[in-house]
Amino acid sequence: MIDTLRLTAEEAKGLLERGEISGAELFAAYRAAIEERDEELHCYLHVCDDPGGDGLPIALKDVIGTKGIPTTAGSRILERYVPVYDSTVVERLKSHGLRVLGKTNTDEFAMGSSTENSAFGPSHNPWDPSRVPGGSGGGSAAAVSAGLAPWALGSDTGGSIKQPSALCGNVGLRPTYGTVSRYGIVAFASSLDQVGPVARTVRDCAFLYAIIAGRDECDTTTVELPQPVELPEVDDLRGLRVGVPKELNETEGIEPGVSEAVRAAIARLEELGAEVGECSLPLSVEYGMACYYLITPAEASSNLARYDGVRYGHRADAAERLEMYERTRDEGFGDEPKRRIMVGTYALSAGYYDAYYGQAQKVRTVIKREHDALFETFDALVSPTSPTVAFPLGARTADPIAMYLSDLLTIPSCMAGLPGLSIPCGLSDGLPVGLQLIGPQFAENTLFRIGHALEQSIGFDPVPERLRS
């Protein structure tokens, strides 16, 4: 009997290599778990048949293009879209023998923090189905948490890997900008979008990152990793300096239970030998949100211009071409993409460009400089990933700005192109609390090392309490 709730990818790999289970049995075990639990959780938008082979199964956020497998980005406008090519990350997974289990739910075009913006209905948090799994990659995070996949890929623009990982009790990595190809990924905001792993352990996360990272000639923003990925093994953190940015740890809106769990984990960092010191990001947190919600809608309004009903995707009935474009986009896009297209188009329009988009790009420089300065003193920074634990479905849907604040703590480092790792550090009111580690560009190995040591020390049980037998 394969217990998909507890099995890590590393353990599954061992079972396969030692011939203790077959590839078919492993895939079937996840399919059975999906049968059993996904009706309630709605992690998947599409489930695949076993393509054969003996590699590990993996779930993919539905913004990741897969040849012959529907890829909707959570949107009606792509409801019947079936890509004719694989994205580069999928090619890399397949070249390692990995098998696609299915496509996971996401806020429409990865715009959101709860999956409630999915055109196909929200996913539910495995720890408490009346609550959201976070977003936009809530389907991937909930699937890993509920044993419906050993690991998954997500995509992150301002927190869409880290925040759902935090809310579901997983490990999630937003890699350094430029280390993972976006070729074949549905684009949202191209100067921020990154693909990254969601897993049950830091080692699994590092292993999956090693598979997908590296230069791809089809995405000219990508670079080779300066050092190969190291799977973390050591449990002590001597010689490492970890900064605690005051604003990321004390800002208004962080729940007391979240602060408490993160503070306890920071104390463990010291016990493990790290040097911990206070520091400050005075402008990054205060201006990060405003900056992000100008730059990303601007880029999204441009990226989403391609959905015009001509080459693929939904087309509305209309006698004239202009009417066809406008009606196709009205029928195909949900409220959140429309809001962002409108804000972005406005921010880029004549007369407003300098005051909005141009100014936001300068704020971005300020944010990057503030972080760079801290990395002269520290190897990594630590804070809560999300100000709150998983919130009830519907709690933030009426107020876009309340929803935007879900990503307050993840946004600044994303703007600076920095890698961030979220690991579970405890429970608050029975729900997982995520801790984020931020490093300088290309410092994934440092984040894995700290994350692994902390994970061993904390001993968090990633299986949702209600699913433990």
Add this chain to the structure above:
Amino acid sequence: MAIDRDQLLHVAHLARLELREDEIERLEGQLNDILEAVSKVSQLDLSDVPPTSHPLEVANVWADDEPRPCLPVEEALANAPERDGDFFKVPPGGTA
């Protein structure tokens, strides 16, 4: 800087979005809330700060000018809402 109904309709046209009446009413309030929140960026005097358009310092990425296999026509047209032989077909006219 508040956005009024006329501006909203102008922006919607620029974005090729035909908005329904109920959407226009809802969006007017929401866009003004969002624009007020993001206008915070103008509080900072950044006249001597250069803009960041890309977080990595890479520039001039060159590729050899060599042909590679591309999508066959049938595959490129596989998702077309409407086609005419080897072409995407669209409705006629309009000013767009």
